[in-house]
Amino acid sequence: AQKITQTQxxxxxxxxxxxxxxxxxxxxxxxxxxxxxKQPSSGEMIFLIYQGSYDQQxxxxxRYSLNFQKARKSANLVxxxxxxxxxxxxxCAMREALEDTDKLIFGTGxxxxxxx
Amino acid sequence: NAGVTQTPKFRVLKTGQSMTLLxxxxxxxxxxxWYRQDPxxxxxxxxxxxxxxxxxxxxxxxxYNVSRLKKQNFLLGLESAAPSQTSVYFCASSRRGVQExxxxxxxxxxxxx
Numbered sequence: 001a002q003k004i005t006q007t008q009x010x011x012x013x014x015x016x017x018x019x020x021x022x023x024x025x026x027x028x029x030x031x032x033x034x035x036x037x038k039q040p041s042s043g044e045m046i047f048l049i050y051q052g053s054y055d056q057q058x059x060x061x062x063r064y065s066l067n068f069q070k071a072r073k074s075a076n077l078v079x080x081x082x083x084x085x086x087x088x089x090x091x092c093a094m095r096e097a098l099e100d101t102d103k104l105i106f107g108t109g110x111x112x113x114x115x116x
Numbered sequence: 117n118a119g120v121t122q123t124p125k126f127r128v129l130k131t132g133q134s135m136t137l138l139x140x141x142x143x144x145x146x147x148x149x150w151y152r153q154d155p156x157x158x159x160x161x162x163x164x165x166x167x168x169x170x171x172x173x174x175x176x177x178x179x180y181n182v183s184r185l186k187k188q189n190f191l192l193g194l195e196s197a198a199p200s201q202t203s204v205y206f207c208a209s210s211r212r213g214v215q216e217x218x219x220x221x222x223x224x225x226x227x228x229x
Contacts, residue, residue: 004158033215045159045206045220052215091158095215100166101147103174104218106158 002027002096006107013082013114020067021077021110023092033095034075035104036066040088048090051075082114118142120221122207128227129197137192137224139207145219146212148190149174150182152203153223159206165190166212197228 003026013019025034036048051059051066059066067076079086089111093104120141129135139148147166151159151174161174165184179201181193190209194201204225208218 035217037220042222043204043225044222045208047217047219050217093158098164098172100172101164101210102215102218103149103161103164104151104159106160108156108158 002029002032002094002105004092004094004105004107006092006110008110009108010111010113013079013112015084015114015116016081018078018080019082019112021079021090021092021112023075023077023107025073025075025092025094027073027094027096029097033102034066034068035093035095036064036075036077037091037093038086038088039091039109040085045091049077079112084114084116087112087114120207120209120219122205122221122224124224125222126225126227128229129194130229131198133197134193134195135197135226136194137205137207137226139190139192139209139221140188141190141207141209141219141221142188143209143211143219144187145209146187147210147216147218148184149208149210149218150180150190150192151206151208152176153206154203162192162205197226199228202226202228 038046095102149164150162163182207221210216
């Protein structure tokens with residue numbers, strides 16, 4: 001069965017510094033996708049970034065980048081130049097194929113706190 | 117575009133009561149999903165739909181029913197609420213296909229006493 005592991009329950013980072021949130025995954029499928037979502041205290045789930053297993057380059061979206069190391073089965077999220085508004089829960093997720101669509105398998109999340 | 121919206125935002129039920137959660141999306145997405153989020157856990161799929169009039173069970177379907185009478189709406193029903201169904205419920209939608217990003221609504225917080 002596919003599994004996502006986030007080993008950091010909480011992380012602290014100072015404003016303007018970079019931070020890496022860890023995510024490892026387990027799958028036997030050669031084709032898969034990895035997602036990161038942000039959940040601020042208001043509760044909504046905000047899509048941040050996506051990495052496909054066959055993508056040649058690491059995904060980037062503004063201040064977010066994904067450090068994808070396929071052999072190590074890791075897909076760490078890097079946030080550069082942290083801002084106070086980055087304080088939130090961050091979830092790593094992996095697509096698992098259903099008969100006719102996908103579902104997302106989520107990790108348990110990492111709570112990031114950015115301090116001035 | 118409002119994206120994915122959910123009503124209500126918060127609800128308190130007594131054990132045995134019924135209720136329906138409404139999800140609406142204005143992105144013309146074919147696929148819709150219901151997840152639940154419990155403390156210390158990620159989201160788990162309850163039911164999903166790949167089109168109007170079709171639904172299927174996810175990982176944790178027991179105690180829930182769903183309907184997709186219109187493409188833009190996906191309803192989640194609890195016929196007889198139980199305390200174990202206290203959770204935050206998220207609706208999501210995506211375009212047709214097996215590698216599309218799912219976009220989530222703001223969530224509904226449900227407390228069953």
